[in-house]
Amino acid sequence: MSKVDLWQDATAQAELVRSGEISRTELLEATIAHVQAVNPEINAVIIPLFEKARRESELASGPFAGVPYLLKDLTVVSQGDINTSSIKGMKESGYRADHDAYFVQRMRAAGFVLLGKTNTPEMGNQVTTEPEAWGATRNPWNLGRSVGGSSGGSGAAVAAALSPVAHGNDAAGSVRIPASVCGVVGLKPTRGRISPGPLVTDSDNVAGAAHEGLFARSVRDIAALLDVVSGHRPGDTFCAPTASRPYAQGISENPGSLRVGVLTHNPVGDFALDPECAAAARGAAAALAALGHDVNDAYPEALGDRSFLKDYSTICDVAIAREIERNGELIGRPLTEDDVEWTSWEMVKRADQVTGRAFAACVDELRYYAGKVERWWEAGWDLLILPTVTRQTPEIGELMLAKGTDLEGRQSAFISGSLQMLAFTVPFNVSGQPAISLPIGMSSDGMPIGVQIVAAYGREDLLLQVAAQLEGALPWVARRPQLLNPSRKIPAA
Amino acid sequence: MSKVDLWQDATAQAELVRSGEISRTELLEATIAHVQAVNPEINAVIIPLFEKARRESELASGPFAGVPYLLKDLTVVSQGDINTSSIKGMKESGYRADHDAYFVQRMRAAGFVLLGKTNTPEMGNQVTTEPEAWGATRNPWNLGRSVGGSSGGSGAAVAAALSPVAHGNDAAGSVRIPASVCGVVGLKPTRGRISPGPLVTDSDNVAGAAHEGLFARSVRDIAALLDVVSGHRPGDTFCAPTASRPYAQGISENPGSLRVGVLTHNPVGDFALDPECAAAARGAAAALAALGHDVNDAYPEALGDRSFLKDYSTICDVAIAREIERNGELIGRPLTEDDVEWTSWEMVKRADQVTGRAFAACVDELRYYAGKVERWWEAGWDLLILPTVTRQTPEIGELMLAKGTDLEGRQSAFISGSLQMLAFTVPFNVSGQPAISLPIGMSSDGMPIGVQIVAAYGREDLLLQVAAQLEGALPWVARRPQLLNPSRKIPAA
Numbered sequence: 006m007s008k009v010d011l012w013q014d015a016t017a018q019a020e021l022v023r024s025g026e027i028s029r030t031e032l033l034e035a036t037i038a039h040v041q042a043v044n045p046e047i048n049a050v051i052i053p054l055f056e057k058a059r060r061e062s063e064l065a066s067g068p069f070a071g072v073p074y075l076l077k078d079l080t081v082v083s084q085g086d087i088n089t090s091s092i093k094g095m096k097e098s099g100y101r102a103d104h105d106a107y108f109v110q111r112m113r114a115a116g117f118v119l120l121g122k123t124n125t126p127e128m129g130n131q132v133t134t135e136p137e138a139w140g141a142t143r144n145p146w147n148l149g150r151s152v153g154g155s156s157g158g159s160g161a162a163v164a165a166a167l168s169p170v171a172h173g174n175d176a177a178g179s180v181r182i183p184a185s186v187c188g189v190v191g192l193k194p195t196r197g198r199i200s201p202g203p204l205v206t207d208s209d210n211v212a213g214a215a216h217e218g219l220f221a222r223s224v225r226d227i228a229a230l231l232d233v234v235s236g237h238r239p240g241d242t243f244c245a246p247t248a249s250r251p252y253a254q255g256i257s258e259n260p261g262s263l264r265v266g267v268l269t270h271n272p273v274g275d276f277a278l279d280p281e282c283a284a285a286a287r288g289a290a291a292a293l294a295a296l297g298h299d300v301n302d303a304y305p306e307a308l309g310d311r312s313f314l315k316d317y318s319t320i321c322d323v324a325i326a327r328e329i330e331r332n333g334e335l336i337g338r339p340l341t342e343d344d345v346e347w348t349s350w351e352m353v354k355r356a357d358q359v360t361g362r363a364f365a366a367c368v369d370e371l372r373y374y375a376g377k378v379e380r381w382w383e384a385g386w387d388l389l390i391l392p393t394v395t396r397q398t399p400e401i402g403e404l405m406l407a408k409g410t411d412l413e414g415r416q417s418a419f420i421s422g423s424l425q426m427l428a429f430t431v432p433f434n435v436s437g438q439p440a441i442s443l444p445i446g447m448s449s450d451g452m453p454i455g456v457q458i459v460a461a462y463g464r465e466d467l468l469l470q471v472a473a474q475l476e477g478a479l480p481w482v483a484r485r486p487q488l489l490n491p492s493r494k495i496p497a498a
Numbered sequence: 499m500s501k502v503d504l505w506q507d508a509t510a511q512a513e514l515v516r517s518g519e520i521s522r523t524e525l526l527e528a529t530i531a532h533v534q535a536v537n538p539e540i541n542a543v544i545i546p547l548f549e550k551a552r553r554e555s556e557l558a559s560g561p562f563a564g565v566p567y568l569l570k571d572l573t574v575v576s577q578g579d580i581n582t583s584s585i586k587g588m589k590e591s592g593y594r595a596d597h598d599a600y601f602v603q604r605m606r607a608a609g610f611v612l613l614g615k616t617n618t619p620e621m622g623n624q625v626t627t628e629p630e631a632w633g634a635t636r637n638p639w640n641l642g643r644s645v646g647g648s649s650g651g652s653g654a655a656v657a658a659a660l661s662p663v664a665h666g667n668d669a670a671g672s673v674r675i676p677a678s679v680c681g682v683v684g685l686k687p688t689r690g691r692i693s694p695g696p697l698v699t700d701s702d703n704v705a706g707a708a709h710e711g712l713f714a715r716s717v718r719d720i721a722a723l724l725d726v727v728s729g730h731r732p733g734d735t736f737c738a739p740t741a742s743r744p745y746a747q748g749i750s751e752n753p754g755s756l757r758v759g760v761l762t763h764n765p766v767g768d769f770a771l772d773p774e775c776a777a778a779a780r781g782a783a784a785a786l787a788a789l790g791h792d793v794n795d796a797y798p799e800a801l802g803d804r805s806f807l808k809d810y811s812t813i814c815d816v817a818i819a820r821e822i823e824r825n826g827e828l829i830g831r832p833l834t835e836d837d838v839e840w841t842s843w844e845m846v847k848r849a850d851q852v853t854g855r856a857f858a859a860c861v862d863e864l865r866y867y868a869g870k871v872e873r874w875w876e877a878g879w880d881l882l883i884l885p886t887v888t889r890q891t892p893e894i895g896e897l898m899l900a901k902g903t904d905l906e907g908r909q910s911a912f913i914s915g916s917l918q919m920l921a922f923t924v925p926f927n928v929s930g931q932p933a934i935s936l937p938i939g940m941s942s943d944g945m946p947i948g949v950q951i952v953a954a955y956g957r958e959d960l961l962l963q964v965a966a967q968l969e970g971a972l973p974w975v976a977r978r979p980q981l982l983n984p985s986r987k988i989p990a991a
Binding site: 209236237243244247322324327330331361365369382437 | 689690695696698701702705706729730731732733735736737738739740742812815816817819820823824849850852853854855856857858859861862865866868869870871872873875876930955956
């Protein structure tokens with residue numbers, strides 16, 4: 006009987022291939038079969054690259070030789086493969102990227118095999134993954150529920166073991182939100198930690214708010230992946246402080262007693278936190294206290310001020326308008342209103358009202374806000390623990406707005422989607438700090454609830470050490486989503 | 499007889515104070531007397547802080563206890579001190595800063611004593627230092643000649659031993675140009691290496707092109723200063739890869755044979771390089787070859803493309819308009835046309851024509867250009883050596899434009915000043931790479947000529963090792979400017 010177990014993490018799968026207990030072909034074919042069996046129900050993988058994967062798998066060499074991974078269809082591109090950003094016009098054009106992004110180059114150098122590309126809302130611009138271009142991705146824990154966004158395809162895929170690890174990117178919570186609602190580990194690293202290059206997209210990566218990120222089912226996979234893909238590359242605007250040693254080396258060490266702040270209420274007061282989300286964070290905080298950390302109710306005062314979202318939204322409007330321009334240049338014709346979803350075109354119209362000075366002023370305002378948030382850590386706190394998302398997982402369709410809905414008063418940051426999805430994640434895009442969502446909680450109706458931990462700028466080392474501690478104290482690895490048909494056996498379940 | 503020798507570098511002065519051979523009071527009073535004797539002729543120090551220095555000197559502790567330094571009157575502020583950015587309206591308002599910048603905090607923590615603030619063109623926006631607010635700073639090598647810009651006050655002050663080290667900032671060459679024409683060492687480090695915070699200025703530091711920098715008369719002082727002031731601080735947009743060890747530790751080590759490219763012609767071809775500037779760089783290149791480096795005529799192809807200056811200039815227009823807004827907020831009233839120089843107001847009028855989308859597009863264009871420049875280093879080159887400035891040092895007044903001059907066709911990047919001053923420096927502001935100007939050459943009419951070395955992103959360690967090698971091979975420390983009166987003896991000359 007094959008020893009392939011798709012529920013193993015990438016580190017274990019790589020070890021089995023290395024030791025010869027399984028062949029890379031065995032691993033790849035089992036994975037492809039599983040994707041073909043499950044994906045039709047969850048629609049996580051929108052651009053399968055099975056033939057390319059088979060070719061690449063044979064040539065793969067490196068510590069993760071033969072292990073499959075999935076790439077979000079946004080920003081980071083792979084040569085010769087369809088690239089749509091879930092823009093209808095781009096999908097119809099059949100555009101294919103003419104180069105490999107640095108991320109893809111580095112993953113290949115480590116032996117990873119690109120299996121396919123995952124779904125995203127158009128241009129990553131919503132907190133649920135239901136684009137017109139590719140249809141909705143459904144939550145493997147309950148097919149009627151959202152997978153969050155915008156890296157919803159990757160979150161759902163890793164949750165359903167379509168691959169052990171996947172790429173995503175996060176400009177307001179787009180890795181952490183799907184990780185939370187799909188029950189996997191999602192890391193948004195420090196701004197500049199992972200190069201999005203060589204392409205220059207999203208108007209300077211949404212003025213520095215958009216960070217490439219990672220999905221996995223184990224903390225050690227996240228650490229190993231971070232070692233593979235970290236580091237400045239030519240043209241990168243942003244950069245992170247260099248780690249003093251590889252992350253994979255440090256995660257099993259005890260960081261000693263850390264000062265941990267806990268936030269389980271909405272400091273702005275404009276909505277109530279879901280009690281189950283709050284309880285998940287409290288449970289994790291209690292586990293940290295039991296592990297010897299100094300845990301107290303405390304949080305950066307700046308989280309009680311959400312005025313920055315106005316400036317952030319203006320930057321998003323201009324970034325979306327720029328993306329539509331840039332994608333039009335790729336296919337040799339301007340993209341029009343018909344090529345994109347109506348909410349995106351609303352943002353283009355808003356962008357046209359923004360002057361250069363106003364745009365620059367918005368960027369400066371985000372920098373001031375970043376300083377206010379970061380100074381809490383500089384005052385001596387090591388970590389903040391809080392829910393990733395502040396509400397229960399939405400239904401499919403719940404966050405999507407019918408064309409013509411009055412958008413008055415709706416900031417672009419959550420033009421489609423509720424503030425409660427990103428309120429606790431977007432501040433750390435602006436501050437650039439590393440934040441991770443851990444699949445610690447479960448709701449009473451059987452949906453995963455993520456707990457978020459945030460470290461000081463550049464301190465992924467500390468973040469991963471404590472994440473590994475919680476992985477041991479509150480293990481999640483045995484929990485599996487009940488796919489559309491409970492009797493469906495996932496190979497080697 | 500006092501052992502104070504103001505021509506010694508900060509490292510030596512600190513050692514004398516530490517050993518007790520001189521007292522900090524002796525050092526400070528000798529420095530103040532020297533400034534009072536020389537500054538009236540060169541007008542480098544515009545805001546003397548002698549009483550504050552006397553108070554701070556007594557309390558100073560740290561490796562540089564008692565050693566004076568000077569701060570450019572732009573971006574980095576000191577609490578309670580006049581802060582004008584050489585804006586007439588700000589000078590007249592008497593505005594004083596309400597906090598110490600991170601830079602000032604770190605210098606004080608190392609024991610440095612803030613002696614005063616140095617001259618700059620208005621908002622650092624020209625390549626010569628002749629602001630209406632404070633009058634021209636004159637070159638201590640020839641009082642009829644410019645000190646370059648925009649950190650001209652700091653360059654001239656260190657050249658005339660008014661202090662051993664000084665702060666500057668560099669958005670197109672504003673540390674390296676004054677270092678070149680004043681005959682001192684000037685480092686523009688990697689983008690994000692030195693925090694400009696906590697203030698957010700110049701529209702996100704001219705979209706990442708403006709970097710805080712350092713002046714000294716020795717390479718070891720630059721290395722020691724970099725260790726004092728480096729590192730991410732809260733709210734910093736940009737960050738540099740962390741050095742693997744303190745710079746001061748590494749500079750005397752031999753980096754082994756490095757691949758060095760040499761550029762001594764104008765690859766765009768729109769003007770001829772001054773032969774003496776070219777010869778200075780060739781001389782340094784020959785010295786590097788003699789030191790065992792692999793030196794060849796080679797340079798990044800992107801230096802032959804100056805189209806990015808159009809986008810850079812648009813960003814400067816918006817940054818100046820934002821600075822005028824920001825400074826007006828500091829004094830509680832908008833600054834008007836009468837408060838600023840006419841070229842600055844021209845830039846405000848240009849900024850008003852710029853849309854948010856156009857501004858964002860300009861930023862993206864700079865990122866593409868940065869990638870093109872950096873990829874030369876990624877292809878295996880370690881260093882590039884070229885002249886800092888491509889022309890002889892201008893006369894006082896030569897670069898200043900009479901009000902009403904037709905600015906048609908003049909990009910804001912050199913709206914006042916010639917392209918030949920910044921053509922070889924501005925590309926590395928955009929790419930974010932570290933670059934240093936070394937006082938290696940001398941013109942036939944007795945003016946210093948700087949030679950620029952550029953390293954890969956984050957590699958100040960390599961840059962400083964090679965700079966120290968050239969400091970040994972082509973020593974400059976004995977060369978002194980003949981101040982206005984040749985018979986004038988500088989204390990302990």
